[in-house]
Amino acid sequence: MVPAVVARHRSGRALFGINHPNRVNACLLGRLCGTCGQPLSARPGGRYALLLRPADIIRGYSAEPALHASDCARYTTTVCPAINGHMTHYRATPRDLEADRCGDPECDCHLWTNSGDHRRRAGTPIPPFYLATYGQEQYRPYWGSRSGHDDVLVGVSLTGVEPISVRLVTPRELSILDLASAL
Template sequence: MHPILQRCARRPLAGGLVVPYVTLIHDGHAAFGVLDADRTLDAFRRRLCQICTQPLDERCYLLVRPADVVKGCSPEPALHPECLPYTAGHCPMLNGTATHYRHSPVLAGHPAGRPCTDPCCLCPPRSPDDAGHTARSGRLADRYEA
C-alpha cells in the first residue's frame, strides 16, 4: 500500500484511506466509487486534482476507459502525477482487484449499505431500473488507463 501523500495530509480519511475530493459524502459516510456531481464539476472548472483538491500543474493524468477514449473525454477530473500511484494502489477498479462489476449497485442514496433516512435529502431513490448498472452487473470490469 502507498503511504498517504503530503498533498493529501489535510484530506479526510475513511477506513485509513484518503477520501478523494470528488467522492460523495452522504449521511457522514464516504461513498467510495460514487462521484459528487457538484464537486466533480467544481474540479473540472477550477482545474483541481480529484484527489487532493489542489490546483493541477501543466502535467496531469486522466483516468479513462476504452469507451472514454472513443468519446474523447473523461468523466472524471484529472490527477497530479504523484496522486495517481496512491489512487491506483487503493482503488479496486484501477489495481485489478475488481475483476467484475458488482451485482448490486452502490447508489448515492445508499452508500456502504446505509439507507438514507432523511426525507429532505435529494439523493436518488434506490432503483433496480438503473439501465447502466444492469448492463454491467456481474460483467468484467472495464480496463482503466492513465
C-alpha cells in the same frame, strides 16, 4: 484518503464507487485534482494525468477529473480496487442510493437518485484502465450532451490533445475488443 469527488454524507461517511456530480463539476471547471481536490499545476511544463477506459478514448473525453500526475495518480492506481485489478467485475447488485439516505435534513443525500448506468454495469467486467499524462496547456473541459440536454459539462477533452505518455495500469490480459477500443 477519500477522493475529493466521492459522494459522502454530511457526517463524512463516504460512498466509495459513487461520485458526487457537484464535486466532479467543481474539479472539472476549477482544474482541481479529483483525488486531493487541490489545484492542478498551471506552471509551464506542468502535467496532469487521466485514468482512461477504452470507452473514454472512443468518445473523446474522460468523465473523471484529472489528477496530479506525480503523486495522486500513483496513489489512485495503487489503492483503487477497480483500477489496480483487485476487482475484476462491478458489484453484482448496484448500490441503492435512495436506501442509503441518512435522514439528516441538512445532508444532500436526500437528492441522490439511482443511476441507470449503475444498473447496466452491475456484475459486468471492469474494463482496463490506462494512465495518460498530458501537459497542462492541453487541459480543456469537455461540453456535450447528457440526458437530452446540450452544452453540459461532461468531462476533460481528449480530442486534439496528444498524451506525453500512456500505460496500462490494470494488471490483466486484454481482450481483442479492449485492444481495438484503445487503438
